[in-house]
Amino acid sequence: xxxxxxxxxxxxxxxxxxxxxxxxxxxxxxxxxxxxxxxxxxxxxxxxxxxxxxxxxxxxxxxxxxxxxxxxxxxxxxxxxxxxxxxxxxxxxxxxxxxxxxxxxxxxxxxxxxxxxxxxxxxxxxxxxxxxxxxxxxxxxxxxxxxxxxxxxxxxxxxxxxxxxxxxxxxxxxxxxxxxxxxxxxxxxxxxxxxxxxxxxxxxxxxxxxxxxxxxxxxxxxxxxxxxxxxxxxxxxxxxxxxxxxxxxxxxxxxxxxxx
Amino acid sequence: xxxxxxxxxxxxxxxxxxxxxxxxxxxxxxxxxxxxxxxxxxxxxxxxxxxxxxxxxxxxxxxxxxxxxxxxxxxxxxxxxxxxxxxxxxxxxxxxxxxxxxxxxxxxxxxxxxxxxxxxxxxxxxxxxxxxxxxxxxxxxxxxxxxxxxxxxxxxxxxxxxxxxxxxxxxxxxxxxxxxxxxxxxxxxxxxxxxxxxxxxxxxxxxxxxxxxxxxxxxxxxxxxxxxxxxxxxxxxxxxxxxxxxxxxxxxxxxxxxxxxxxxxxxxxxxxxxxxxxxxxxxxxxxxxxxxxxxxxxxxxxxxxxxxxxxxxxxxxxxxxxxxxxxxxxxxxxxxxxxxxxxxxxxxxxxxxxxxxxxxxxxxxxxxxxxxxxxxxxxxxxxxxxxxxxxxxxxxxxxxxxxxxxxxxxxxxxxxxxxxxxxxxxxxxxxxxxxxxxxxxxxxxxxxxxxxxxxxxxxxxxxxxxxxxxxxxxx
Numbered sequence: 001x002x003x004x005x006x007x008x009x010x011x012x013x014x015x016x017x018x019x020x021x022x023x024x025x026x027x028x029x030x031x032x033x034x035x036x037x038x039x040x041x042x043x044x045x046x047x048x049x050x051x052x053x054x055x056x057x058x059x060x061x062x063x064x065x066x067x068x069x070x071x072x073x074x075x076x077x078x079x080x081x082x083x084x085x086x087x088x089x090x091x092x093x094x095x096x097x098x099x100x101x102x103x104x105x106x107x108x109x110x111x112x113x114x115x116x117x118x119x120x121x122x123x124x125x126x127x128x129x130x131x132x133x134x135x136x137x138x139x140x141x142x143x144x145x146x147x148x149x150x151x152x153x154x155x156x157x158x159x160x161x162x163x164x165x166x167x168x169x170x171x172x173x174x175x176x177x178x179x180x181x182x183x184x185x186x187x188x189x190x191x192x193x194x195x196x197x198x199x200x201x202x203x204x205x206x207x208x209x210x211x212x213x214x215x216x217x218x219x220x221x222x223x224x225x226x227x228x229x230x231x232x233x234x235x236x237x238x239x240x241x242x243x244x245x246x247x248x249x250x251x252x253x254x255x256x257x258x259x260x
Numbered sequence: 261x262x263x264x265x266x267x268x269x270x271x272x273x274x275x276x277x278x279x280x281x282x283x284x285x286x287x288x289x290x291x292x293x294x295x296x297x298x299x300x301x302x303x304x305x306x307x308x309x310x311x312x313x314x315x316x317x318x319x320x321x322x323x324x325x326x327x328x329x330x331x332x333x334x335x336x337x338x339x340x341x342x343x344x345x346x347x348x349x350x351x352x353x354x355x356x357x358x359x360x361x362x363x364x365x366x367x368x369x370x371x372x373x374x375x376x377x378x379x380x381x382x383x384x385x386x387x388x389x390x391x392x393x394x395x396x397x398x399x400x401x402x403x404x405x406x407x408x409x410x411x412x413x414x415x416x417x418x419x420x421x422x423x424x425x426x427x428x429x430x431x432x433x434x435x436x437x438x439x440x441x442x443x444x445x446x447x448x449x450x451x452x453x454x455x456x457x458x459x460x461x462x463x464x465x466x467x468x469x470x471x472x473x474x475x476x477x478x479x480x481x482x483x484x485x486x487x488x489x490x491x492x493x494x495x496x497x498x499x500x501x502x503x504x505x506x507x508x509x510x511x512x513x514x515x516x517x518x519x520x521x522x523x524x525x526x527x528x529x530x531x532x533x534x535x536x537x538x539x540x541x542x543x544x545x546x547x548x549x550x551x552x553x554x555x556x557x558x559x560x561x562x563x564x565x566x567x568x569x570x571x572x573x574x575x576x577x578x579x580x581x582x583x584x585x586x587x588x589x590x591x592x593x594x595x596x597x598x599x600x601x602x603x604x605x606x607x608x609x610x611x612x613x614x615x616x617x618x619x620x621x622x623x624x625x626x627x628x629x630x631x632x633x634x635x636x637x638x639x640x641x642x643x644x645x646x647x648x649x650x651x652x653x654x655x656x657x658x659x660x661x662x663x664x665x666x667x668x669x670x671x672x673x674x675x676x677x678x679x680x681x682x683x684x685x686x687x688x689x690x691x692x693x694x695x696x697x698x699x700x701x702x703x704x705x706x707x708x709x710x711x712x713x714x715x716x717x718x719x720x721x722x723x724x725x726x727x728x729x730x731x732x733x734x735x
Contacts, residue, residue, distance in 0.1 A: 170665040172325040173332050215514055215525070222507050229500045230451045235461055235693070237503040238352050241510060241525035242328035257328045259352045259503070260462045260666070 003148040004044070004157075005035040006098060008060070008140035010119045013197050019130035021078060021122035028154045029119050031082060031140060033091075034098050036107055041157070043105050044145070048158050052101050054094045057251065058180055059141035059162040060087045061193040063203060067133040068118055069125075078125050082117040082138055085189070091117070123152065135203060137196040139165060163251070166194035175236060175258040180251050185210060187245065187252050188217040194256065195221065199235050202228045214245050214254065236260045262293070262302055270322075270717035271651070274302060279523070280309035285317035285651060289714045292322050296663070296706070304331040307523045311336060312531075313343020315595055315602060319652050321609050322714035323661030323706065327351075329526030332608035335655045338532070340590055340601035345537045346529035347513065347544070349605030351586040352506045354544055355436075355551035356464075356497030358610075358632040358658075359582035360643065361559060363490040363572065367470035367730065370490075370570075375688065378569045379731050382466055383690050385561035387458040388735045399453035402441060409439040409545070413552040413582075421457075421553075421560040423574060428621045430582040431611060431629075434552040436589070439545035444501075445508045448543075452501025452550060457557030459496050461693065461735035463700060466562060467493040467637065472728040479645055479724050482627055483580060491727050492577065493641055494558050495634055497586065502547035509540040532603055541588070548587060555582060580643075581630035585610045585658035593653050604653045612656035612721045614648020631721045635660045635708025637700060637732040638685050642712045644721035656721040660708035666699040673698040682732075691734035700734055 007030035014026060036044075065083040069075035084091060092115050099109055119138065125131060145158040169176040177194040181187030188211045196203040206224035211217050221239045228234040238259045246253045264272035264286060272293075274284025284305040286293075301324045308330055309318035315337050324333035329348030338344055370378070400408070408415045412435025417424055427433045459466060471489045474480045498505075510528060513519070516536055519528040530536035563574045588605045595602075604611075613620055614628040624630070631644040633656075648654045664672070678697045682689045691697050715721050 168667055170667055172662045172665050173327055175666060219511055222511075226447050226451060226500075226504055226507070229503075230447070237500070238507050240328035241514065241519075241528070259328075 001038045002041045003038050004041060005032050005146055005148070007032045007144055007146055009142045009144055010138050010140060012136045012138040013200055014136070015134055018122060019125065019127070021125035022152060023122045024120060024152050028152065029121065030144065030146065030154065031117055031119050033095050033143070034102060034109060036102065036109070039107060041147070044102070044107070045157065047105050048145070051160065052097050053160065056090055057163055058165045058182070059139050060084060060091065061165050061190060062087065062117065062138050062140070064133060064136045064138060067131055069128055070118075075128070076124055077120055078122040078131055079118040079120045080133065080136070082119060084117050088117065091115075134200065136200050137193045137203065139193065165190040166197075169255070171257060174260050177256045177258070179254045179256050182251060184212055184217070184245070184252065187254060188220060191217060191221055191239075191254070191256055192224070195225070195236070195258065198258070199228070201232060202234060205231070215241065262298055264293070268718065270714045274305055276309070277306065280306055280318070281311070281314050282309050282317050284309060285319045286324075287320065287652065287657075287714060287718045287720065288322045289710070289717060292710060292714055298324070300326040301331040304329070305334065307527060308334060308336050308349070310522055311338060311344055311346060311527065311529055313338040315339055315343070315600070316653070317651070319655065321655070321657040322711045323608070323657045323659050325661045327607070329524055330605070330607040333657065333661060334607050335605065335609045335652060337593070337602040337604045337653045340532060340603050343532055343603060344529035345532045345540055345588055345603055346527055346605060347506050347509045347540055348526045348528065349607055350506070350544060350588050351607045352503045353497035353586055354502035354505060355548035355584045356586040357431075357495075357551060357555065357582060357584040358634055359430075359494045359555050359559060360580045360630065360632050361492040361562070361577050362485065362580055363492070363566065363577050365490050365570070366488040367490040368488060374569055375731055378468070378565055379688055379690055379733065381565035381568050382562055382733055385564050386466060386558050386733065388460070388692055388733055397454065400449070400456065402449070405441050405444070405449060405546075408553055409441055409549050411435065412549045413556045416553045416556040416560070421557045426556065426559075426579045429579045430552065431584055432619065434556065434582065436545040436548040438542055439549050440542035441546060443539050443542035444505060444546050448501050448504035448508065451504050452499055455499040455501065456550070456554055457561060458499065458554070459558065459733065459735050460499050461696060464496045464735045465637065466558065466733045467634070467641065467729045468731040469727055469729040471725050472640070473726040475723040475725065476645065479627055482623065483630065483724070484578065485580070485643065485725055492559070492562055493632070493634060493727065494555055494562070496551070496554055496558060498547040498551035499554060501550045505543045505547045509543060512536060512539070544588060548584065551584070552582070581632060583610050583630070583632050591653065594650060602653065604655070606655055608658045609655045610658045611654060612644075612646030612649065613654050614646050617648060617654070630724075631656045633657055633659060633708060633712055636702040636705040637689060637729055637734070638682065638687055638702030640708055641727040641729065642708060642723060643725040643727060644712060644715065645724050646721050647719055649718070649720045652720055657711055657715050660705040660711055662704055663706045664704045669699045669701055669704040670695065672703070673701060687729055687732060689732045689734060693735070696734050
């Protein structure tokens with residue numbers, strides 16, 4: 001018997017330090033999709049080649065938006081709720097698909113609470129009052145079948161990767177990202193996420209207007225950078241108009257160069 | 261290699277291809293070309309050659325590296341009547357530049373404790389790092405901006421930040437004519453309102469050390485430079501003010517369709533005499549004057565720190581020179597034997613006027629102008645003298661040039677202590693951000709000694725002195 005669950009690995013510009021408590025290691029931070037509990041692993045492992053792959057190609061970008069102490073009745077877990085924006089409905093559907101598939105394999109899933117997207121950060125906090133919510137971008141680029149091995153350790157038994165919505169690239173003088181999206185609007189949202197990975201507070205400064213071209217994306221990003229720089233300083237100064245949107249398969253890609 | 265043809269010592273021609281209006285000119289030695297990755301920067305040199313009205317060559321200095329639009333370390337001159345002006349040819353940090361000041365006391369005479377106190381004091385007087393400015397001082401008003409733009413560095417001197425004699429030792433006396441506040445957006449004014457006198461982040465710094473080696477003792481003597489002397493090197497620009505000016509004008513140029521026939525939108529350029537071109541120049545000049553004032557106030561902060569620690573008077577810290585390395589300037593140059601007015605874009609390149617140049621002060625007219633070449637915070641910086649090289653429109657390199665990306669530097673110093681490493685090399689470093697230190701470590705840069713050797717071999721400037729850093733404040 002193994003204690004298993006399916007979850008999305010969470011990557012973020014995590015704070016260097018947290019208040020006292022049992023802190024989860026960075027590599028173990030995740031968003032649980034389906035919790036199986038103590039079960040026989042073999043049937044699932046045998047069935048993994050038929051895993052119902054999600055239809056989305058790119059990893060998911062979200063933002064922490066609320067500090068949670070769970071469960072509400074006897075809180076001993078500190079977690080960040082994740083605002084998945086337009087990805088939430090997609091993920092809920094995928095979670096339902098997973099549940100149906102797991103039930104078809106003979107697993108009984110007892111947890112019927114509504115899906116609450118969150119990432120656990122710590123257990124047994126010394127004091128709830130010491131905790132604050134950092135507003136962070138979080139990306140989920142891999143689904144794992146995790147085994148909980150105790151003492152806040154999770155071992156990946158299998159994984160399925162997505163193309164990251166953005167990846168930092170080598171650039172001699174400045175900072176560069178390969179940004180991806182299925183639409184121009186999503187390209188803009190993911191570019192915002194890339195910049196928020198460098199400097200999380202910037203997310204609050206981006207305008208919410210729709211964009212239809214690369215020029216509009218760059219201009220919108222620069223409006224956010226200018227506001228952030230004016231109000232609290234920003235570690236980069238501008239996004240350049242370098243490059244063009246490339247169409248590859250079903251995706252749009254853009255090399256974003258950020259002036260530091 | 262790279263289809264380059266050697267035409268002179270350390271000087272290569274990049275042949276003109278379809279779309280290029282002029283050939284490229286690369287200043288480099290064989291060793292620099294062999295060691296570096298020049299593919300992308302040379303592509304940018306080719307693209308700059310598409311600019312309407314470009315004259316002579318699209319030029320790259322030996323510290324060239326990949327930028328966006330123009331390469332960093334790029335020079336391009338356009339005809340002042342029929343050519344274009346390109347905000348991307350100046351860069352975001354308008355009038356980013358360097359100033360060198362000297363104190364006639366041997367650096368070695370300072371105790372470790374005094375040096376540490378000095379570093380702390382400068383850190384207190386000169387804000388550095390992301391968004392750091394003066395939190396409790398009055399923000400710049402529009403009337404302040406008007407004065408700053410109308411007077412250049414003189415404005416800060418009138419406010420008590422420095423000495424009037426400082427002006428004689430600045431490129432263009434610390435003032436670019438033609439700036440207009442109405443050409444500057446409210447966003448730019450807001451971004452710059454509390455940042456005057458601050459270093460900023462990235463590769464900007466204040467560096468203190470000793471004059472280690474003299475290469476031209478007579479020249480050094482004429483400039484009051486001596487071996488063992490204490491030097492102060494300041495590298496900063498126009499902060500958020502200049503960045504916003506650049507951004508605003510790039511946006512406007514693009515909206516007006518000026519990128520239509522260019523291979524890279526970041527090269528967008530408008531005719532100099534078009535309303536857009538004139539508007540940009542007015543705003544750029546305003547930002548350039550902001551930068552002169554910024555460096556003037558940083559030097560003032562450094563002078564205050566020296567006074568606190570060593571009781572030196574401000575006059576004892578003598579400004580040798582202040583140079584711009586991100587700027588477009590109108591200059592007269594000989595083209596095919598005829599004097600022609602050009603708009604010289606220097607993006608990551610320094611003006612290097614030689615003997616007799618009219619704009620220089622009487623001392624530098626006799627010697628050529630000082631050319632300041634910061635290296636990295638471990639190895640060295642250099643002081644050179646301009647030779648007035650006609651092929652490059654009297655330009656020279658501006659630094660060592662990066663060898664590694666910021667990402668590579670971060671990775672290579674992950675889980676190590678770069679501050680301790682620098683201490684072991686005899687350099688005390690202080691910064692607001694540990695990431696900045698990791699990104700700016702000496703191994704992230706080319707060896708500045710090889711860069712200045714190339715410049716000297718090509719006849720752009722000659723080495724006067726090598727400067728060895730010991731105290732460094734980074735953003």
